[in-house]
């Protein structure tokens with residue numbers, strides 16, 4: 001087996017991309033000696049809110065923490081149902097379980113791998129309190145066909161926008177569509193803080209609740225705490241605030257986001273054009289004109305064999321995701337999802353990150369073509 005890629009950029013399916021200013025920003029925080037919630041975190045929140053054109057944004061320690069906090073803030077608790085696509089990272093499901101709620105697994109549209117509105121209707125119960133669309137690969141999810149019904153039933157939409165920082169839903173940036181939205185700024189996301197996330201609340205009241213929850217129930221600011229012999233704990237809460245070290249990385253990254261967005265779109269279009277001549281591999285559409293793509297995923301026959309052949313060439317292919325309704329931990333909430341089960345045997349994630357060159361992409365696509373030939377899927 002040959003694990004040494006001749007195209008170095010292709011060895012991993014994802015990789016963080018730094019611009020250089022991140023190191024200096026972290027060094028300044030380290031030298032300052034305050035690593036918890038500081039003014040740097042407030043400034044990062046303000047700059048993300050400005051970038052999206054929304055009144056407020058709340059930083060937390062991870063995308064998983066954001067989903068959990070948003071669910072709690074929306075009143076989701078024990079005995080309630082939350083509709084969620086099975087085809088997502090397991091973190092989405094764990095966040096629901098953290099609240100004591102039940103995941104109601106739903107299907108995705110095979111063309112986009114995003115939540116299928118018809119399947120949401122099918123999954124509805126009298127206990128449904130929230131729906132969590134996952135913006136797969138960076139693509140906005142269109143729930144307009146069922147929006148009126150969700151509003152009528154007072155069902156909250158909480159967007160898992162872990163993949164979708166910078167993307168648009170029509171004319172509005174994701175996060176500015178009026179839904180409660182959670183981004184992830186994990187190591188390989190469109191924008192990275194190292195580890196971190198931003199929640200976009202729907203109202204000032206919701207923002208207050210989220211700030212209480214993320215800081216172990218303490219709402220007093222650092223300045224208030226410094227000026228007093230006590231502090232107030234006003235609710236049960238979590239240790240979910242973002243460190244100033246992570247916010248410094250995020251702030252530095254945000255300053256370069258226009259470059260990030262353009263580079264990711266260009267790389268995705270490169271795949272689109274290189275794959276157009278490959279019969280047997282269908283690129284999952286991310287609506288690149290409106291999205292900052294996070295993944296390049298193809299549907300192929302004999303996926304496991306293709307995965308093995310490409311790994312043998314040292315190419316970092318992956319699978320996003322093994323379906324959650326078939327995971328042992330989530331067995332109590334299993335329901336038949338034939339579309340998801342079929343698609344999950346076809347999807348293959350190709351290397352997609354800003355270190356890739358056009359040559360890397362051609363190398364990956366040639367290797368894919370060769371693998372498809374070996375499996376008999378490409379003439």
Ligand SMILES: Cc1ncc(COP(=O)(O)O)c(C=O)c1O
Nearest residue numbers: 062063064089091092162184186
């Ligand atoms: C779809 C999705 N949801 C949630 C998360 C969790 O985000 P984090 O890793 O920041 O906790 C991820 C992270 O990969 C993800 O891909």
